[in-house]
Amino acid sequence: MSEIIIDEIEPGVVVLTMNRPERLNALAPAMLEQMRQALIELDEAPGVRVVVLTGAGRAFCAGADVKSEDNTPSPSKNPVAQVFHSQEQIASIHELIHRMRTPVIAAVNGVAVGGGFSLALACDVRFASESARFGSIFVTRGVSSCDMGTSYLLPRIVGISRAAELMLTGRIFDANEARGIGLVQDVVDDGAVVDRALATARQIVANAPMAVWMTKETLWQNIDAPSFRHALDTENRTQVMCSFSGEIRQAFDAFVNQTTPQWKQL
Structure with a gap:
């Protein structure tokens, strides 16, 4: 067994x-x-x-x-x-x-x-x-x-x-x-x-795989951030990276059209 x-x-x-x-x-x-x-x-x-x-x-x-x-x-x-x-x-x-x-x-x-x-x-x-x-x-x-x-x-x-x-x-x-x-x-x-x-x-x-991954990773990294500034810098880079995946547009379009977004796999 x-x-x-x-x-x-x-x-x-x-x-x-x-x-x-x-x-x-x-x-x-x-x-x-x-x-x-x-x-x-x-x-x-x-x-x-x-x-x-x-x-x-x-x-x-x-x-x-x-x-x-x-x-x-x-x-x-x-x-x-x-x-x-x-x-x-x-x-x-x-x-x-x-x-x-x-x-x-x-x-x-x-x-x-x-x-x-x-x-x-x-x-x-x-x-x-x-x-x-x-x-x-x-x-x-x-x-x-x-x-x-x-x-x-x-x-x-x-x-x-x-x-x-x-x-x-x-x-x-x-x-x-x-x-x-x-x-x-x-x-x-x-x-x-x-x-x-x-x-x-x-x-x-229900959320985008990339967004979930980056949320978990950044959350635990920022637990150890030496300052608020370091945490903000990490968040800023993460948000820019996620934005260029194109899924933020998918989310907005789904919201406007009242549909379910189709997320990309990792």
């Missing part, structure tokens, strides 16, 4: 499901490699406009699978190098999601802790079911909570003070608190979170 399931729900919208429900979709090497290949292929497919990421069963993702046989250290290899390789393998998935031109929406259907929590953070938008639970639990396991991009993304999403409290305590918090601090955009009944994510996916798909 594949540890990653890909379903094209409708044109442009794909649901990618982590499929290790017996292990709460914990991140083992085999699943990570399947996910990496799937994300690369989806990002390169011109017809794919939005990816919804979720988990099979009662969990989104319980983090790294420390019990996986693939993670058993080899006595003939340097233990530091082995652990570092494993760390990089998981972290590279987070970076890939963050850097994809295709927006990724997390549909968090249960527990999302450790590496699963940071995986949700790497997505562009997050929705949660009532049963969702979150936690940056690394600090409770004797290591730093600064892991898998959490120290970069979480403060930018919820603010530095809230991030500090969550990361220093490692406490588990529920979906309603996640919504209250702006971590997730909405909380819905159990079983309905993918449908909620799909509703937003359809709104994204």
Whole structure:
């Protein structure tokens, strides 16, 4: 059985499901490699406009699978190098999601802790079911909570003070608190979170592919802009580039004629 399931729900919208429900979709090497290949292929497919990421069963993702046989250290290899390789393998998935031109929406259907929590953070938008639970639990396991991009993304999403409290305590918090601090955009009944994510996916798909790509890329670049002037310069160049794609004329004509614009694929 594949540890990653890909379903094209409708044109442009794909649901990618982590499929290790017996292990709460914990991140083992085999699943990570399947996910990496799937994300690369989806990002390169011109017809794919939005990816919804979720988990099979009662969990989104319980983090790294420390019990996986693939993670058993080899006595003939340097233990530091082995652990570092494993760390990089998981972290590279987070970076890939963050850097994809295709927006990724997390549909968090249960527990999302450790590496699963940071995986949700790497997505562009997050929705949660009532049963969702979150936690940056690394600090409770004797290591730093600064892991898998959490120290970069979480403060930018919820603010530095809230991030500090969550990361220093490692406490588990529920979906309603996640919504209250702006971590997730909405909380819905159990079983309905993918449908909620799909509703937003359809709104994204209605826009021009080039405009969506440039919006995601410029947004995340300007999070790190050293000044307002730098952010404006990046935006100006992006707008000029998008304008010369010709799709702004398509949009205006469709508005005047009350029709639906036909966007160009990337």
